[in-house]
Amino acid sequence: MKFATEEELAGHHAATVRGAIEGILGGLAISLPATWYANRRWPAFRALPPQFKALGVVLIVVPTYAVQSERRGVEFDESTWTGAGKAFLDDKERKEETRWExxxxxxxxxxxxxxxxxxxxxxxxxxxxxxxxxxxxxxxxxxxxxxxxxxxxxxxxxxxxxxxxxxxxxxxxxxxxxANRSVDHSWAEILEEQAKEEQELKLHELAQAQPQSAH
Structure with a gap:
């Protein structure tokens, strides 16, 4: 089992913060012009209390902040996967593309x-x-x-x-x-990939050791 290093934790935090900033800016880019237009266009909206107008902005900014920060965090996590984990993700993505097509x-x-x-x-x-x-x-x-x-x-x-x-x-x-329920064998597939990697590594080490023993 692989544990996250300090660098990976820091990278995940940075990616999440970047996503949060992107989400907030994106939400403000939508909500502020919309609020300005509504305030300019409709007297009824202009007559609303400021806290109601602020609530409208918050209702847009908070979801964009949450979604984008989580999205960036997941993207970073997937980018750090190597070996059997990455092979499993790639295989899963290929199967999903085939199913979609x-x-x-x-x-x-x-x-x-x-x-x-x-x-x-x-x-x-x-x-x-x-x-x-x-x-x-x-x-x-x-x-x-x-x-x-x-x-x-x-x-x-x-x-x-x-x-x-x-x-x-x-x-x-x-x-x-x-209707489409199936048993999750993802853990078994990852273990199988890890076993293959270990076997290939042993064969590689054995192949390197043979020329040295010949000398």
């Missing part, structure tokens, strides 16, 4: 949606909220308080819809996982 376009869309269900749900919710807010704010026959009430009703309805969609996708994912 064998899928039809419809199956690819379904597979992608299942693996990224929360991104799809949150993205759909955000897009629906933006469309609903645009429709409500364009109504010239309602006062600002009425528009706020309408926007809140839309938000509640869309949130319920998102929760229902999340439940449906989760249930479908569980059924698919149960």
């Amino acid at each position: 064998a899928l039809s376009n419809k199956e690819k869309i379904k597979d992608w949606a299942m693996r990224n269900q929360y991104k799809v749900i949150v993205g759909s919710w955000a897009a629906s909220m933006a469309i609903a807010a645009t429709i409500v704010m364009r109504n010239r026959y309602q006062t600002t308080p009425q528009k706020i009430v309408q926007a809140r009703m839309w938000a509640q309805g869309l949130t319920i819809g998102v929760l229902i969609a999340a439940g449906v996708l989760t249930q479908a994912q569980r059924k698919q996982a149960a």
Whole structure:
């Protein structure tokens, strides 16, 4: 079993920090212009308390920060894998590419949606909220308080819809996982690769020792 060295721990920390910075900057690059535009475009948004506007920024920045920092950390971990571990990851990646290429376009869309269900749900919710807010704010026959009430009703309805969609996708994912359930032999494959490496190393050392004994 390989333990992480001080250099690897420091590298993982640096990669995670870099990902966190990228996530924060990316979230701010999206949320701040959106807040500025909404504040300029809609009086109802302009009338909201500052803490509500700040909450909107936080709701975008926090997920991008968390996702990108974890992504960079995982990338660094995978880059440090060597030997049997790296061979296993490469083989797993090749199998996944082969499986993906064998899928039809419809199956690819379904597979992608299942693996990224929360991104799809949150993205759909955000897009629906933006469309609903645009429709409500364009109504010239309602006062600002009425528009706020309408926007809140839309938000509640869309949130319920998102929760229902999340439940449906989760249930479908569980059924698919149960149907395709298989025993995880990854540990056995890694041990087999390690045994092969040790055998090759012994043969190499033996081949080097033979010329020396001949002298």
